[in-house]
Amino acid sequence: ATADPTGAESVGATVVAPIVEESAKAVAILLIFLFRRRSFTGLVDGVVVAGFTATGFAFTENILYLGNAFGEDQQIGNSGLASVTAATFFVRVVMSPFAHPLFTVLTGIGFGMAALASRRQRVRRWLLPVLGLLLAMGVHALWNGSTSLFGPYGFYAVYAAFMVPAFALLTWLAIWSRQRELRTVSAELPAYAAAGWLAETEPLALSSMRARSMAREVAGRGYGPSAARTVGEYQAFATALAFLRHRAGRGAAGPDFAEREQELLHHLWQRRDVASPALAYAARATGRVWTPPPYIDYGGYNPYKN
Known part of the structure; x- marks a missing residue:
């Protein structure tokens, strides 16, 4: 679109890659949501499915990036800490191993919230996954375009000011959701x-x-x-x-x-x-003794009595 290799690379990383990659990962979540619906019950399931999907994607992508970097080093004779391979490993594996899971978890949360919606809330069931996907694309685009948008130190600024807090927030959300589900087990x-x-x-x-x-x-x-x-x-x-x-x-x-x-x-x-x-x-x-809540009457509940 630009006939400028640098501009084309920037557009590809900032616009094309987030749309294509997040859409591809969302398809995997969608298939599980549709065909294993009984096992997809809430936020925790959305986070777990999205996390596994994105981790598999990142694993494959890291191999490709590291392989290309190693091939480049072999051609120009670089080695050691100054090599392209070492720099790629540091950025992708050490500093940002959670990047892809963080992006796609937003899509997973959308599907998880849709799973919690009743059958009458059809707009919510379709809108929330789409909204989660759009957020995932936006965060992915911000991450990929941090350097071109905010200068040479933009990557570190986005990493410290947005990615780390967002990762901490999503970790808290996953723990909170898990505790909420355990309370559901205790109540039902x-x-x-x-x-x-x-x-x-x-x-x-x-x-x-x-x-x-x-x-x-x-x-x-x-x-x-x-x-x-x-x-x-x-x-x-x-x-x-x-x-x-x-x-x-x-x-x-x-x-x-x-x-x-x-x-x-x-x-x-x-x-x-x-x-x-x-x-x-x-x-x-563990000292957990069951006593029925005094405000709930379970006396007549036995539709399967043998």
Whole structure:
């Protein structure tokens, strides 16, 4: 468009690359969102899926950049710390390994918020992922164009003033979202304990990362790796059950709620003999004792009574 190699390179890095790369990574998130919808339930899922997608992209891109830099050094005879390879490694691997995950996590957050929306909120379900993608493109463009936009020290200015604080903020958001999901587990699973599908000690054990980890370790030490995997599967199914019930309370569960609920309960029942004792031990060891909230009546909740 400019017939100027320097200008073309700047436009390619600042405009073309963010649009193409973030769109490509967003497609991967979209496919999981559409075809593994049951496993895509909120912000944490969006952050994790986007993080893995972007990390894989960055891994591949770093190999290409380092390979090109090494080839350039071989041609001009550079070596050591003054080489192009060393400079590329420092900038891409040491200083900014989180850059691509940071960009794409914004898209993942958009999809995660869309997953939390009810089926009636169709505009929100489509608008939020698009907004997240646009933010990802904008931040990516700011990062790529920092030097051309703000001079030779623009990279360091953007890195210190924007990228590091943004990374810290997103890290806090991921931790906060995880704690919020654990509170959802604690609030929703007592209904199933009251119905007899879970032991009384399990809801709060399953809402503690420490207790969950301890339960897997106890099962693994006592009965081997397969038992630890069984406990992990039990925890995953119980968490999915809690989120399903939470979505149902907000009108976002869909018409297959009862079928999906019974399916998850069936998976739990198959693993209960192995997982329940380990979770009970972890609950006692971590001091987490279950008592039903006094303001919720679970007495009549047992639609699956045998």
